[in-house]
Amino acid sequence: MCARYLEFILLLWFPGVLHAQSTAQSCRAPGLAHGYFLPALETYPHETKLTYACDNGLKPVVEGWWATSTCQNGKWVHNPQCIDEKACFPPTIPNAKYTENSNGWYEEGDTIRTICDEGYEHKDWSATARCTNGTWSSLPICEKHHHACGEPPKLPHAVIIHQRYRKVFAVDSEVQYVCEDGYTMEGGHTKKSIFCMSGTWNEGPTCSSRPDAGHGGSPDVGTGGGHTTSTGHGTQPGREDSRPGTGHGGSPEVGTGGGHTTSTGRGTQPGGGGSSTTSGSRSVYASIDTCGKHPVVPNAVVVQVERMYLKYKCNSFYKQEGLDTVVCYDGGTWSALPVCKEAFCVMKPGPYVYGLDLSAAVYLKEGEQKFPCMWQDYSVAVRCTNGRITYTDCCTSYNHWLVSLVLGFTFQITILLLICFMCLILNNTLTLHSYSALFYIN
Structure with a gap:
């Protein structure tokens, strides 16, 4: 069959x-x-x-x-x-796109213009290449943008959805995590997004095993005779001193079986020198629209506005302390702001050395600058360091160079003399110990 x-x-x-x-x-x-x-x-x-x-x-x-x-x-x-034979074939340019000729090749003298993939930028701002004698001259290079992020972090019991794998993500990119079956995030959520901000992904979620149905109870409520307490310590906005807070760093806990749960934490309010952190919960970032009006940083301006953060830059004559990016938390508060401190000196009007007399105040950045004297080819070297001014007499450029050379040489000689002096003391000490030992033996 x-x-x-x-x-x-x-x-x-x-x-x-x-x-x-x-x-x-x-x-x-x-x-x-x-x-x-x-x-x-x-x-x-x-x-x-x-x-x-x-x-x-x-x-x-x-x-x-x-x-x-x-x-x-x-x-x-x-x-x-x-x-x-002087024609060129289509080049291979990693992480870039360009318009290809329909006939599959390019005549001598043809030029192509490239566009870098998302998260990349042209090195040295070079975006074109020209076909010359059968080869491409200086093919553009697309390198990772300094504000782009690498691949998102791998988190236990979580996977990224709705996003194909990439090694580089552009600034302000969003990826969404989902916990595997049987696990959940804080607050009972199963999904959470993280964002690429200035080259770094913000903190991702933690997927924890779901409690079994027999536990019962709710956050902040003890069962079976137990109780929950929460204490914390916080820094008040706009103040450098701190005082005990009430629960700023605590987290909801559930006590069962006649016991009790204690949660402690330490937090810093946004705007008071740091971002809010707790022992039982993590700060959740939100779009900057959630926080409303952009915060004002004295002596600084906003130079970059993205969906998830702001970037500041200090004005001239000021130096930055702290992060230059500010993010918004889901509670409608801003993270710590950068501080722009003075980095200049003021030369008041009047005579300084013979040959240099200022008629108006001059603001100097930190470092060294030269002021011309009344004689040709003569100048005064003025140095600003931490708000203090030091200056030389009127000298020629050669004299300035010679003085700096002598000062450098003098510094080196001083170091050598100190080393020799220490060696001499050490040698004498060793000799004295030797004589003492010899005397003791005899």
Whole structure:
């Protein structure tokens, strides 16, 4: 019985195979101008390969001085063609896109303009390349943007959804985590998003095992005679001193079975020198629209506005302390603001040295600057350090260089003398100990 079924199947299958072979079309000999190919036939059966080369000054339309093409059901793949040897083939530029020519190659003198993929930027702001004598001159390089992030962190019992894998993510990118079955996030959530902010992902969620149905109870409510207490310590906004708070750092706990649960924490209110952290919960970031009006940082301006953070830059003559980015928490509060401290000195009007007399106040950045004296090629070197001013007499550029050289040499000599002095003391101490030991033996 099985043999009859097999015969029936073979009867149906063999004609199909023969029909497929008979319908596969052969190819006519390609029309190759300024070149030659082998074998030279009038027609070529399906899947036949031929090899071709080009005359002097020309080259195949693919890499190499010779090439092969295959007959595929009546068409040549690829179509044999000879082009100018000074033409260029499409370049491979990692992490970039550009418009490719329809004919598959570029003539000498053609220029391409590249666009970097999301999360990348052009190195040295070079975005174009030119075809010159068969090669591309200075192909653009797309490197990771300094504000982009790497791959999101791998979190236990969680997976990222609705996002294909990438090694680089642009600033302000969002990825969403979901806990596996049987696990949940804080607050009973099963999903949470994190964001790329200035090259760093904000803190991800923690997926914890769900409590079994027999525990019962609710947050902040003890069962079976237990009780819950929460204490904390906080820093008040706008003050450097701290005083005990009431529960700023605590977290909801559930006591069962006649026991009790105690939760302690330490928190810092946004705007008072740090971001809020607790022992039982994590800060959740929100869009900056949640916090409303942008906070004002004295002597600084906002230089970058993204969906999830602001970036500040101190004005000239000021230096920054703290992070330059500010984020918004889901409670509608801002994180710690940067501080811009003075980094300048003021030279008041009046005479300083013979030959230098200021008629108006001058503000100096930290470092050294030169002021011209009344004599040609003479100047005063003024240095501003931590708000204090030091300056030299009127000297020529050579004298300034010589003074700095002598000061540097003097410093080195002083260090050497100190080393020698320490060695001398050490040597004398060792000698004294030797004499003492010898005297004791005798």
